[in-house]
Amino acid sequence: MTMDERKQKILESIVLDYVETAEPVGSRAMVKKHGLKISAATVRNEMADLEDMGYLEQPHTSAGRIPSQKGFRYFVDCMMESQELSEQEIDLLYQMAKNNVKDWDEVISGIAQFLSQITHYTSFIIMPAVHTSQFRFLQLVPLEKGRAVILLVTDTGLIMHRKIEIPESITPEELATIAEVLNRTFSAKKMGEITRSDLQTIRNDLNKRKKVMEVTLEAIDSLLESSSGERVVVSGLINLLKEPEFRDLDKLKRIIALLEEDVVLRSIVPNEVSDQVDILIGNENPLQDMKDLSMVFTGYKSFGELGKIGLIGPVRMEYWKATGTIEAVRSIVQEIIQKYY
Amino acid sequence: MTMDERKQKILESIVLDYVETAEPVGSRAMVKKHGLKISAATVRNEMADLEDMGYLEQPHTSAGRIPSQKGFRYFVDCMMESQELSEQEIDLLYQMAKNNVKDWDEVISGIAQFLSQITHYTSFIIMPAVHTSQFRFLQLVPLEKGRAVILLVTDTGLIMHRKIEIPESITPEELATIAEVLNRTFSAKKMGEITRSDLQTIRNDLNKRKKVMEVTLEAIDSLLESSSGERVVVSGLINLLKEPEFRDLDKLKRIIALLEEDVVLRSIVPNEVSDQVDILIGNENPLQDMKDLSMVFTGYKSFGELGKIGLIGPVRMEYWKATGTIEAVRSIVQEIIQKYY
DNA sequence: GTTAGCACTCTCTTCTGTTGAGTGCTAACT
DNA sequence: AGTTAGCACTCAACAGAAGAGAGTGCTAAC
Structure with a gap:
């Protein structure tokens, strides 16, 4: 069984629908919504194939399909295009960042807030320690x-x-x-x-x-x-509450506990971060409790050390928006550091 | 109808029980638990009186009683004794505070964390602006x-x-x-x-x-x-999730949104704060959305300006513990400022 | 290879009956 | 007059049953 174009198209439609609605996607509804030229039955067959291949899964027999984590990974790697920020958003970010150049701490927390407001996900920034500088x-x-x-x-x-x-x-x-x-x-x-x-x-x-x-x-x-202390800023925790996957209070509690502990967050983000935007989907995260979360993050250089900026959201995340935003923020942070510090 | 000693005793028992269990307190169970020398029927009569006086209320006809906000206010004003921190706790606080004297920001966030860990409530610290100093x-x-x-x-x-x-x-x-x-x-x-x-x-x-x-x-x-920017630190949001009164996700969302916004928190805490520990119970708060929350807070002097330290929890709060902890923390913060800044 | 039709599955919602804690009232007791 | 026992009544919470609806898988026809 091989991934042909039609299967891709169907997988994409399912991902997009599911990201939007958080509901399993049924064959019939999908054909209607995306105006596909094939019938629901055909889609059902293709879906069954995609499920066999591991890209989709079924919450229960009589429900629609949802993308598996492998499905998201395929989508992210092979089909997704990063969506750049709008000019307005970039303007806003610039203005905000440059108005506060005074205090580095405030720049950082401002940027964290910007990130979470624009994306509606939870943002974090890890400011590096400086103990190896001369x-x-x-x-x-x-x-x-x-x-x-x-x-x-x-x-x-x-x-x-x-x-x-x-x-x-x-x-x-x-x-x-x-x-x-x-x-x-x-x-x-x-x-x-x-x-x-x-x-x-x-x-x-x-x-x-x-x-x-x-x-x-x-x-x-x-x-x-x-000077040996890393600083961690987390903003937009509230955005997690909005996601239907975190209706379960117990799950939510564990996640918020995770994110409130600086130490935990520091240990979650890989130590080696490039200036590429990286994505960790669900189980790819090191911690069991994060299996329902995805992270989109990148590194930045500050005083010769490596800082980290990222977003945390449900697996069902608008990755294209997240990567675009992170990318834009990274370059602005870099620019500010260069210019003012 | 007047508040005699027996009524007080009953009110106190109800407050203590309710704070502990978050369940309405019934006459029968209460007599048993507190080993009172009177019968459940008598307690019922007294409870009815207390309800008429506004100190108790009934969630529904066939449930036990819970203290009203007025009841809590009476308890706090007339019957409660502030519970001091244990020696261990004070030691811990001292040690923690003095080990980090390096960076004021870190002292503050350490203290906020201490507060929320010890009390299991949400803590906040508002660091004052300094624009009027010479x-x-x-x-x-x-x-x-x-x-x-x-x-x-x-x-x-x-x-x-x-x-x-x-x-x-x-x-x-x-x-x-x-x-x-x-x-x-x-x-x-x-x-x-x-x-x-x-x-x-x-x-x-x-x-x-x-x-x-x-x-x-x-x-x-x-x-x-x-230098004109106040800084706000909030710690222990997670503790709110633990309280059964915030099971309702919508309520929770509104509250967390409130506490994540520095501006809101700043506007909630009264501008004039003495170095006494003040308590705002439920509706006494200015904001409608905070009607299920209580605040325990006090002021401190920093660089000639007024900072604020406080705890936020459900109305069903262990006020005695909160006041004691806040008091201890206030004096240590004051001491550190005096000594190191 | 694609599609229509149909029986089947499973969740979600609604409804109903049952249970149990707790009350309020009345009448008896001290 | 205050206190207590007894009893009928109330109401939320829980559990089980029934029905609706969305979606699938399979078969047979196109």
């Missing part, structure tokens, strides 16, 4: 007496700051000296390689300006630690 | 050629930074001069009062170092703008 530069800026700010810059351009307390007697010049000593010591070390034992060594070596050193090292320590 | 200090730190960081400090101690591009020919000394000029100009102005027209004026006045000025003012402009 230390480049450190500056100590005096504030009022007894206070200073430590400013830490990595070679990927990430800037962090933190307030510290210092003895009141320290002069700005002394601060500068300390900063210089630290800069020479750390210079060109991988952030990830600056361990606490390094910090300990340095603590012991330098007795002069012990207090400032102490506080500064403490701050660096904590900044390094903090 | 400008105190500005510093320009040179990075590599052609780049600098602008460091902005407000008198409430808020520190912000931002990378800018500058002409390569600018020396560190010139940068310092520019910073000084700007510091003198802005000194002691309310951040909120530094309007764009101010910025425009200054732009025109100073022609020297036009380019740096330009870029710096741009950065300040954008930092000021960015």
